[in-house]
Amino acid sequence: MTGTATTEAPPPPAPEEQQWAPTGRGRQLRDTVVLTLLSVLLALAVSAVLIIIADPDVQDAAGYLFSSPGDTLRASWDAVSNAYVALFQGAVIDPTAVSLTSALRPFTESLVFAVPLIAAGLSVGLAFRAGLFNIGAEGQIILGAIGAAWIGFALDLPPVVHVIAALLGGIVGGAIWGGIPGFLKARTGAHEVITTIMLNYIARFLLLYLLSTTAFQRPGRNDPISPQVDTDAQVPLLLGDWSRLHAGLLVVLATAVGVWWLLTRSTVGFKFRAVGANPWAARTAGIHTGMTIFLAMAVAGGLAGLAGAFQIVSTERSLTPGISAGIGFDAITVALLGRGNPLGIVLAGTLFGALRAGGVTMQARTGTPIDIVLVVQSLIVLFIAAPPLVRAVFRIKTPSAAGTLQVSKGWNA
Amino acid sequence: MRGITKRFGALVANDRIDLTVEPGEIHGLLGENGAGKSTLMNVLYGLLQPDEGQILVDGEPLRIDGPGDAVAAGIGMVHQHFMLVPVFTVADNVMLGFEHTRGAGFLDHASARQQVQELSARFGFDVDPDAQVEDIPVGVQQRVEIIKALARDAKVVILDEPTAVLTPQETDELIGIMRELKASGTSIVFITHKLREVRAVADRITVIRRGAVVETVPPETSETELASLMVGRTVALTVDKEPFAPGEPELVVKDLRVIDDVGHVKVDGVSFDVRHGEIVALAGVQGNGQTELVEALLGLQDDVSGSVLLGGEELVGESAKEILDRGVGYVPEDRSHDGLVGSFSVAENLALDRHDRPPFAKGISMSPATVRSNAVGLVEEFDVRTQGVEAPASSLSGGNQQKLVMARELSRPLKLFVASQPTRGVDVGSVEFLHDRIVAERDRGTPVLIVSTELDEVLGVADRIAVMYRGRIVGIVGPETNRDVLGLMMAGVPLDEARQAAAESGPTALTAQDEAPDTAPLQRAHSEEADPIPGGGA
Secondary structure (H helix, E strand, O other): OHHHHHHHOOOOOHHHHHHHHHHHHHHHHHHHHHHHHHHHHHHHHHHHHHHHHHOHHHHHHHHOOOOOHHHHHHHHHHHHHHHHHHHHHHHOOOOOOOOHHHHHHHHHHHHHHHHHHHHHHHHHHHHHHOOOOOOOHHHHHHHHHHHHHHHHHHOOOOOOHHHHHHHHHHHHHHHHHHHHHHHHHHHHOOOHHHHHHHHHHHHHHHHHHHOOOOOOOOOOOOOOOOOOOOHHHOOOEOOOOOOOOEOHHHHHHHHHHHHHHHHHHEHHHHHHHHHHHOHHHHHHOOOOHHHHHHHHHHHHHHHHHHHHHHHHHHHHOOOOOOOOOOHHHHHHHHHHHOOOOHHHHHHHHHHHHHHHHHHHHHHHHHOOOOHHHHHHHHHHHHHHHOHHHHHHHOOOOOOOHHHHHHHHOOOOO | OEEEEEEEOOEEEEEEEOOOOOOOOEEEEEEOOOOOHHHHHHHHOOOOOOOEEEEEEOOEEEOOOOHHHHHHOOEEEEOOOOOOOOOOEHHHHHHOOOOOEEOOOEEOHHHHHHHHHHHHHHOOOOOOOOOEHHHOOHHHHHHHHHHHHHHOOOOEEEEEOOOOOOOHHHHHHHHHHHHHHHHOOOEEEEEEOOHHHHHHHOOEEEEEEOOEEEEEEOOOOOHHHHHHHHHOOOOOOOOOOOOOOOOOEEEEEEEEEEEOOOOOEEEEEEEEEEEOOOEEEEEOOOOOOHHHHHHHHOOOOOEEEEEEEEOOEEOOOOOHHHHHHOOEEEEOOOHHHHHOOOOOEHHHHHOHHHOOOOOOEEOOEEOHHHHHHHHHHHHHHOOOOOOOOOOEHHHOOHHHHHHHHHHHHHOOOOOEEEEEOOOOOOOHHHHHHHHHHHHHHHHOOOOEEEEEOOHHHHHHHOOEEEEEEOOEEEEEEOOOOOHHHHHHHHOOOOHHHHHHHHHHHOOOHHHHHHHOOOOOOOOOOHHHHOOOOOOOOO
8 A cells, every 4th residue: 555655646747757767767777786886895895804814824913912913903904905906916907917918818817707607697687587597507508518519529510600500509408408497387387496406417417427428528538528629619719819718708798789689679578578577467468478488498598508608619628527617506696696687797797707717816826715706706695685784784775665676676576 | 543644755654644533433434545544554553653643542642562552452453354364263263362371371262262152142243163264254254353353352443444355245244243343332443445335334434535634524425525535526426328239249158167277166157248339247246256257258267168259259269369369358357466567667568468569569579669659648548647658567556557457458459348347446536537448448339348346336337237156147137236136146146036035125224325315415615626636537
């Protein structure tokens, strides 16, 4: 009743009305962006405490805390600043580097890590918008990698065609693996969270099995590894030899635009969103919900499969048991951080790529365990999922009930 | 209650409301949806804290921090949606939260049963304390709620929209119970938006509009006047329509059977027809198969047998999409559940069922500009009050959401228009408008099928009335049929017997009131000028 009462009141005069809608929407967007940034900041702050606690120098200094408390503080500051400076230098730009290219190299590394994360993030995000929780990106990545790798090393195709075929093979592999839970849900109502998690295991062991067969195992090797894919089946580097940055970045950005178009400008996306937001109303309006669910899961699987293909045709080149590298799980966080919005997912994927790239440098230079990056990521999720907590910490007033709902939408549904 | 103010953000839900309930009084609280009635009562019952003002009981200011305090102060509440545990017995439900115990914490079922029996006997409730709540009819469940309040020595009982779920006969019994309670000195606050009922039973009526008390009036005030007070302008309560000139039957339903997911027969061999330019109303108490019948017409039920011919073509077995494409417009019963996607914009909702065909789409590419311009036109035509066509549909009030669904369904050429509960939860001002649109569609020649549980609506709009009970049609009658006869039919009594019974037992409380002349001695010229609402209605 309280909700409807707002609108029961007579509307304000027309001109005022016109101004209301855009500013309201703009404010909501700004609110979301601010909350996201603050969540990241807060996650870094909390992780700093862990860095301090784990740092051996701080522990030593704390041994004589009361005789010289300054030492402990100084050691703490050093630990945190060194770690985060290394993280930054490993992820964005390294001013201490000897040449311009090696100074810029960290950022390109971040983008390299970001490419599969964005593709998989789009997978999870698209499924969200259709009201589905795709926890199975990990398995879909594996299937995509299997498809791309097989086309890459077993077939002999001309250049350009070969790499496109490998990427398509990845998409098809992932789409099949995503389509299965979609079909099961549409037909039997089996919850996709359960089925996708189970399919992750199946995918993992399927991969292990395949890597023990003659079709997949590299000749002359005993460990589970496939042959390298042909050079024709690898994506070209973008910036020359000094950086691993590859054309997959362009493909994934185009894919993000495609997903945006699909979701907001196409009838297919309209159906996805309608079924996701209110399946009953969608059904009443003549939308075939089962078909829509199946299609959404298949498309989501295809996107995750693309991420798997990227792994094969760029950095990894051969199929190994660790090919998915946890990307499918990070993708859930990326999609959440990006609020299921393709642009948001691109930005969130880049941030997570940066954390992955910077984490390596941080561990190498300061000895701060790379696990701290995991903590940062997890805390970001935590804070994003609990906007009132962030608001309380930074003493931001709750803008409106609608704003709060918006932030957590898709997760509560 | 004195000067109660409750704000939700910028919205003032209750604005300095004063309300006095005398002992042994039935006080009607009348207002549209969203006027602030429920907020006020939730404040009184301790579910909300007022921002200003105080509550006095017997002259003593009282702080009510929760329902516990309210109960202790002798305030009981019967919610619109009952707060009963279905698998418990009546007696267990009554003692729930205030358990009778014997020593060592053992539950004393005997004393609870006895209490239920006593109260039941005293007020003629006829409630079996050992029955399981899920097995008893809604009307009796409501009495259990009242017993619950009385068992806790309530001096004031708040009834929140108690008649929404009742048959006319049950309503009549409830009115009897309210009078009994009044005679025993219990005060009742009777919240409703139904004018007829509040006039029949209340001693005084306080009308609330947009969070403020408009006026407290005696029950002799005419319905038209009460409606004007509620809405803030004059409203026509009757539907003006041209005499009806039906043509050939266009929708022919024959032996329709619908079996639900768990195997219950919900519609059991129903046959009827709707003619060209005719409105047929399916009347009946909620849950007697009307919902399933309509869903079967629309291809939304899985297990359907029998035949539904629209213009000679069979609809049974077709998908919802095919049926919609045949030119069937459908306003579902629960608009926010089945009719709208709340998070979608008004514009997107207006294109929901046609989003994938011209002019909205070409191939799989949609045209946001067309979706938008379509919406701008319809919002204007149907007077949907929204902050803009990009606003989410969930931000609209119930009445405006309903207009939105109606606008979508009536915005294309139709061969059949089906509307379930077209005005449920809709404010009086919008009801008038929606009825006019339905009648206009009929006048265009479209066969119209309406499902309604509101007798007023059925009698006002329909050209013929089919009464449903337990999945079957009890009888099909004309709109001139007596309310009592219809009421009895809704309880399953066949037409002839119903006529006879109604004639024998004499008019019920509500019908009696119809026959009394409207006495409206008070002049209330200010109601329109003082507070004009711009636009609104047809």
